[in-house]
Amino acid sequence: MVRVTASELAKLQTNIKNIRLISIIAHVDHGKTTLSDSLISSNGIISPRLAGTVRYLDYLEEEQDKLITMKSSSISLLHGIENEKYLINLIDSPGHIDFNSEVSTAVRVTDGSLIVVDVLEGVRVQTQAVIRQAWFEGVKLCLVINKIDRLFYELKMPPLEAYLKISIQIKIKIQIKNTNQNSNQNQNQNQNQNQNQNQNQNQNQNQNQNQNQNEENEEHFHPSKGNVIFASATDGWAFQIDTFAKIYSDKIGMNRKALNKILWGEFYFDPKSKKVLKKSQNLKPMFVQFVLDPIWHMYQAIHADEHDLQIVSLTAGKKKKNKSKKKHNKNSTEKNQNQNQNQNQNQIQNQNQKNSTEKNQNQKNSIKDKNFMRLENMVRKLGLKVSDRELKQKDRSLIVHSIFSKWLPISKAVLDVVVAKLPDPKTAQKTRIPKLWPGLFKQPEFANIAKSIENCDPNANDCLIFIAKVFSTSKTLISRVSQPTVFMTREEAIEKLEMRANQREEKEEKTTEIEKKNEIQINEENEDKTDQVFIGFSRIFCGTLKPGVRIHILSPRYDPNEPDNYHTESIIGDHDIYLLMGRELEHLPKISAGNVFGLGGNLVSSVLKSATLSTTTKILPFPTLTRNVTPIVQVAVEPENPLEMKKLIEGLKLLNRSDPSIKITVGDSGENVIIATGEVHLERCIKDLRKRFAKIEISTSAPIVPFRETIIFDSQSKKLDPVHISTPDNVCSFFISAKPLPLNIVKFLEVYEKNSKLRKSKRFRHVEFSEQFYNDLQNEFVKAGKNWEKEFENLWVFGPSQISTNILLNHLPDKSLLIEKPLQNSKSTPKNVEQNDEKSTQTMSKIQDLSHSIIAGFQLATRLGPLCEEPMTGVCFSIENISFNSDEQIISLEEELEKPLDHLGIFTGQVISTVKEGCLKAFLKHPARLVEPIYLCEIQTNSDVLGKLYGVLSRRRANVISEDLNESTMLFNITAMLPVEESFGFADEMRSKTSGFANPQLVFDHWEVLDIDPFWVPSTDDEIEEFGEQTNEQILSLNLARKLIEKVKKRKGLFIEEKIVKHGDKQRTLSKKK
Ligand SMILES: Nc1nc2c(ncn2[C@@H]2O[C@H](COP(=O)(O)OP(=O)(O)OP(=O)(O)O)[C@@H](O)[C@H]2O)c(=O)[nH]1
């Protein structure tokens, strides 16, 4: 097949109604990339026989090695239906949970998604997650039930059973929760926290009820709607109901449209009366009779002789054995007989053996011939042109492929559905954009551009583009002029892939230290040649982009009311627009509305992860992508050669730009920390940093797990007095108390924290958003009970800025002295201050200084908790009172404010540290607890290794929450909660202990209070009797919370009570010994 050229594809980019932008999404390993391969092969980019082996869109070395997709990649394909040509922009996405943010990228720039479901495994956690993502983005969906060949070949299911199995998988209920996916977070958090536990439980129940009300159950997919495709991506076939309706409509004399409605479901065709019945005891459903039976028979026919050939081989083997046995006996009994006689006998036996081998061979040939004839007959009846050579291939999978790809070609079935059922960009933008971008349609000043976007107008005055992610690629892959495709055989391709893997392994083993050093030098020399270039993965919503166009690059924080901030400008260069063809990029002279494309050049350097590009500044930036994964696994990195620090920093910057879900921060002790979504993601990031971005040798710390610190209620909590603490110069005293924050408020703040950027920035929607937040938060306080309802008025500030799940209350007798309305901005004037008075100005400045210092002290305390300097969560502090010591007299704040200005400068520093100390002391008056992050872990495995699997889970403190048996596969689905602390090496241990049968999927789920008192030591008589007097080491082995705290402290270089000299008495000097 001739490869479709870039210029042919470029011509189709202006015909909007014939464009489809689609993504393939699914759970890991359900066959997305294999399906993509089959579609790509229809354009002559790879040989159809190699589809599924090449995994063309998994072009990263890591992807080929690990056999999983790690990023979304796009390719443009041409598809013809009758005389119309369609441009299909296909994006393959990863199914592994660590790379979930790549799915967000894929669905944002596409209008339709194919959801692939493995017919045996069915809908899994990640399937639901990606469906939800697509649904929220307003993307239309079609279902691909894949791996149907497994039912026939692997499970040997008869067609009727296969039908029942498929019907189960099609009934996908799309559960859409309007709440954040992590809204169940912290369910276990602060279990003991609230005295009013029952009250909170009721609240939780109410919340769950509300949540259920928000769930929408919709049966969206139905074969007769034409949105379901049945496929085997590896065998290269697929069909929709209409494929068979077309075949049979003439044969059974029925209208094609009518057949479409009854080919699936409880409809039975009576061949005698030629009538369709709604009930029958003897007949098979029409889908089985007309669709599955013929496919099943074809599989049977292709593999039919395998069984017979096996029997022939087995009987031949048996005969051989018997003969050699007889021969052995004979020789032993007639040992001394005449040698000539023996020789003759041997000759006869050899001849017999030869004859029997020939006979077997003939038998085999006759079986094969018979089978070949049967197969040829079937193929002829179907009117397929399959050559004898193809039908006689040794590899059965190739015969399957040859027949099925002609009978039910996969690319035709899938792409026909895509064209018919998924919308073109104009239709999609009309419905999607108002939903995705409501702000744009509310303001009359944006009306023009909003209309152009809705109409996907290529001739609009303005041009609007969204860059969903930035990825890096090698300069060498840009605009490689289309080369003629070299078709290899399947064996050659496998050999080539194996050879590449072996070479890599050998190279890694052989690389000694010296070689490594050389390699670094070589890398340095070749830096220019192997340099990476950044490309924006973009979609154009209106207008036409050409070289020379001046464009504004607007960051997600851009506000059209302050157009100078978060905004840069650039001019599109001559070679900045690309057609994305997997790993290769082809230059395009221009690009018009309704297309996905690559954008290169200087302007990409001003884009961090995503951006809106517009020719006008009077526009809101496109809403940011919601990424459903939380980066949680951290490591500190440093260059092996300290002189290469600068290269590392540069490398980290590049890595940060090119990966949408990574976080890079500077740790407390100044180290550079990479935070990834999971182990697989982290491994890839480190490799990328080493090989592509920093190009230096890097050493990494042991994984760092973030913890949080909190307090819980106990019977004493209410009776506690506030902490009384004075500044070092004794001028000012504070009374500070602490208490646990109710669970619902913590949850609310956690969810809100995810949108913290919106809250902190001065964005266009700031006022509206802030008011809504204010009202919602007040509701949460009301829900928490009467005492908390009153506290809302006292709310002062949140902390620490990056977590914000702790609050500070203002309980001063006259709280208006410091700030009138706490939540609104701090510029508001206290009511006792008159504006124009000079004294008042001084008082005002004093108030502000004091207020800011108190807030800073609170922020510091909540950022570095007292247990191991991890951030606090769920703690409410209050400033109960402030008093001043003036001329040996204690005076109130009010009186102090009357005095002239004299306490600034050093005083504010003292207030900060005193408030911080006071908060920490107030915290420690309550029972303190460590809060740890928890993964949701999903594993599928068989019963043989279940025991070993549970062994690994229990060793790692996992809490199993469900175990379901999938009856058709006889595989168990196990769901467990696993502490992140215990997750390192978990997947490897699980695989090795279960011989590769259990492959866990981990995703961050929630924070959970570790309900162990870190200060516990045996103290009561009973405890001392049970545990005895314990050394620090023994306590650590008994007290997990303490052990974790000491581990964190050790890493941070904080003071720990550890005996370095273990046995002092044994360290006497020899001379003393004498
Ligand atoms: N029997 C059978 N195996 C299939 C089929 N489609 C894919 N596979 C196999 O399933 C495995 C996973 O296929 P991929 O295409 O890599 O799956 P994926 O969904 O892209 O996986 P990720 O991108 O890592 O999430 C491979 O071993 C494929 O050969 C099919 O139709 N039938």
Ligand SMILES: [Mg+2]
């Ligand atoms: Mg894949």
